Amino acid sequence: MLAPALTKITGLAPEELSPGVATLYGLSRLVMFTPERTRELKTDPVHDARLAFHSRDEGAPSDPSRVFRYPARGGIGLWAQRLEAIAREEGVTIRTGLAAEKVEPGTAGGARLTLTDGSLLDADRLVWSVPGALLLRAAGALPPGPPPRMTSGLALYHVVVDRAFATDLFYITNYDPAFASYRVTLYPNVQGRPMRDGQYHLTVEVILNAHHSEAPPSAQITDELARMGVLAPGTCVLAEAITHVRQGFPLPTPGLAAQQKAHGERLAELFPDTLVLGRGQAGAFFLRDALGEVVRALA
Ligand SMILES: Cc1cc2nc3c(=O)[nH]c(=O)nc-3n(C[C@H](O)[C@H](O)[C@H](O)COP(=O)(O)OP(=O)(O)OC[C@H]3O[C@@H](n4cnc5c(N)ncnc54)[C@H](O)[C@@H]3O)c2cc1C
Missing domain, CATH: 3.50.50.60 (FAD/NAD(P)-binding domain)
Structure with a gap:
């Protein structure tokens, strides 16, 4: 079931990867049944480990040691x-x-x-x-x-647009192999303010590997952002730049x-x-x- 997502990330077929790697890439739970049935099942720790809530508004950890924080200003x-x-x-x-x-x-x-x-x-x-x-x-x-076998690096697409994003998410991970975009970080949503008046910036990471070795054109990435519901209709791109991280990461x-x-x-x-x-x-x-x-x- 997770094979297409794992191949998108690693460029390898799942049988070439170590067991359990899906969890490494954040693929640990499935959305199944109805929201109500999920809530019932998740009271059992066995099901809780396998099922995800249907909404991100549910299930925020009450234990502060399970809340992961990122500096609101100045970065990591x-x-x-x-x-x-x-x-x-x-x-x-x-x-x-x-x-x-x-x-x-x-x-x-x-x-x-x-x-x-x-x-x-x-x-x-x-x-x-x-x-x-x-x-x-x-x-x-x-x-x-x-x-060690490695990915071939990352292409980073830095995009500035003229209006607030159509989502309040801090970041999005896109596992769909029909999209080149992998992770999208929406800085104004994290920081609670735009980069400057009327300027909103984000970065899209595209993993380059044996499966996807070429960085796609930036027009494809802005089109994907619109299809993901990040850019509202009519949004204008004010500036964009692509940088490459040449170092890949070792494949598990x-x-x-x-x-x-x-x-x-x-x-x-x-x-x-x-x-x-x-x-x-x-x-x-x-x-x-x-x-x-x-x-x-x-x-
Ligand atoms: C493409 C890519 C994407 C990644 N994405 C993520 C992510 O999304 N999330 C995440 O949590 N992590 C990610 N990582 C992993 C993250 O970069 C590492 O976990 C983190 O950098 C580890 O920090 P560190 O200080 O332990 O090691 P490093 O950042 O690797 O620093 C080690 C330092 O030691 C130096 N060094 C090496 N050899 C010697 C030597 N012989 N003598 C002296 N100095 C030496 C190096 O030059 C380097 O400056 C990614 C890594 C890569 C390559």
Whole structure:
């Protein structure tokens, strides 16, 4: 049932993907029966996990820990800036514009790092937060194997229109393979005000993969926005621009899972006291999962 949506996102047939990936892409519940019957069934946790309410106005979590927030102003970079400020206040030295080119296990635990400017850094304890394969490569110990299968990146369509959107949604995920548009973020709806007087902006993400390798023309995207009910009839586009995110994301295949497991085992042998966090943890890809792994490991 979910095959067309999974192929739209990944470019692969469902049998090429790991079991359970639909949940990774937010496809965890189905809309079925009538709204009343759904309400009854959802009182049972088993059905609750599988059925979605018919309206987004229902089912808002009462537990505040299940409410996910996004900064109304300034974007998510605010969190990183605040964390950086706290670290500096605590006396942490942050060195940017450098990479750990070579990493060797230290003689008494820890690690010795050679940075790209040639300087050496002896660490009592190494904390690694990027994929484990990069640590193995820096240690000259990456086992031979094919690189992970990836999507080919994203095409981002930034559109400014002359009137408020015909929906008050913050964002929309379009799983329909008849549309190239995947996610649409409606900034004025999130921020509660237009970009400027009479100017409303949004971004449409189009995933490029083996299934959809070409970025469609922007006229197709504005047509899709109208068909999705985002742009009201008569809306004029004031400005538009396309940017490309060249980096793709790794596809959750059984091959990737096996490779990440093997890398984790090799890392544990080579760097037994290294704390591997965030995206270094196999399977942590999305920001929330990567941050969640950090919080769990440090708690
Ligand atoms: C195309 C794409 C779309 C995505 N969409 C979403 C999304 O919609 N929602 C979501 O939650 N997540 C999304 N993600 C994932 C999200 O980007 C990551 O979860 C997030 O960036 C992880 O943050 P991080 O700081 O752990 O790692 P990163 O942002 O990857 O930062 C790691 C940093 O380490 C640096 N580095 C790497 N190697 C070395 C080295 N040897 N020495 C020194 N520095 C090094 C890198 O240059 C980089 O600056 C997407 C990712 C991609 C690629």
